[in-house]
Amino acid sequence: MNDCVFCRIVAGEAPAAKVYEDDALCAFLDIRPIARGHTLVIPKRHAAELEDLDAELGARIFRAGHRLALAIRRSRLAADGANLVLNDGRAAFQTVPHVHLHVIPRRHGDTLRFAKGFLLRRPHDPVATAAAIRDGIAALDNKGASPEKENEG
């Protein structure tokens, strides 16, 4: 038995809006997002902290986070950037003891909204948000070129 909530998500025993999955990794929306599209990338095999994580798996987690950040820029969420953050250990405010990389979409000038999101951590239509990110991943797979972008002026 395992009372780790992320292991239960991997096993399909706890609900999550998944956006990506492969043999070793799973990515899903944070249930308490700081910003719309806030996603977590986790190893499927339980590792509480970096201390317990295979280095190669750690590299794969970051690679997936990198791709997700690019996908979210290409998605309807149209992020301008992202924070990729991994809190390792309780001393670093890791709240769920299963390694996870946060991918938090950012927009130009979103400082106030980000601060508010940090306090409220309310979900934003997770079904549509997860679909938008999966579309962004598909766009990334289909073509290396970025879609139409508004002129910077």
Ligand SMILES: [Zn+2]
């Ligand atoms: Zn776990």
